[in-house]
Amino acid sequence: MQIRTTVWVMGAAALLAAPVAWAQFAPTKDSPIAYAADTFEADEGNHTAVFTGSVEFLQDTSRLRADKVTVTYGQNQATGKWDVLSTAEALGNVYYVVDDQVMTGSRAVYTKSTDTLVLTGNVVLKQGQNVMEGSRLVYNVGAKKSSMDGVPTTGSKSRVRGVFYPDQQKKSQ
Template identity: 45%
Template sequence: MSRFLTAAAIALGLAALPTIGDAQSFQGGQPIMWGADEVSRTPAVLSLRGRAELTQGDNRIRADRVEGTITDGDLTRVEATGNVYFVTPEQTIRGDRAVYTPANDTIVLTGDVILTQGQNVMTGARLTFNTRTEAARMDGGSGGRVQGVFHPERSGN
């Protein structure tokens, strides 16, 4: 997931500031594809609206809207809202809203969060995930609970 979130951040940064094209080599030169029904750009913000999607390799983020914020030439925030999906070969994460902060490699998904990895499923109100360390924390929200179904791997099969 780390590669994908970084790719999303780079894609937004590249689209908003074409002069930082060397940043693409950070992901080994894999192409970054993006699309939306409507795109707008200012020097500080790139917005993808309507079926917004960023893809790099096998990883994808999809939402009703994706917006990147650039401060002093650096991407400082990526926010996805409405029917947010982060999909990697290993897992699918769904939420109502996601905020990725490149400075601390953290993505926070909120709303009705569902994390699926194989047959394993975990649900809650807020998922905080560090893309560098892969440390995760799921919270149930006010009065809610975190719930899950985990299928242990069977040895010898």
């Protein structure tokens, strides 16, 4: 049992590199993913891997930081093994960087079946000097479409807020 659990733990960590996990977190299957956490737990019965405490994943130009990351696996229909990413959830102080975009919030959930990342809790999206704030960001990875829900204000309405700067290169021409 010890060897089987060890193999599963090593396989669970390696599987993070195979599928697209955090809205383009694995741009190529060959790119390695470096990770660090204070603790790691694998639950073979529930098909989960849990990283806790100052969690960080790095790959190419992508970085994910959170207090806790839980990865859940589904069954591979071809092999019968439980080695296909189903969901990945980051909780607490979520900080996600892809290329020149920075996203922060309190919770992020990637669902493989819908290829969607949902970031909630005081969401801030930055690209260069441009900033957008809201309460929920929904990003469909494959379609490259996103929507932001507003931040509740006084009354029942909520609003998306932001600051956008004109392209500085156009001004110099």
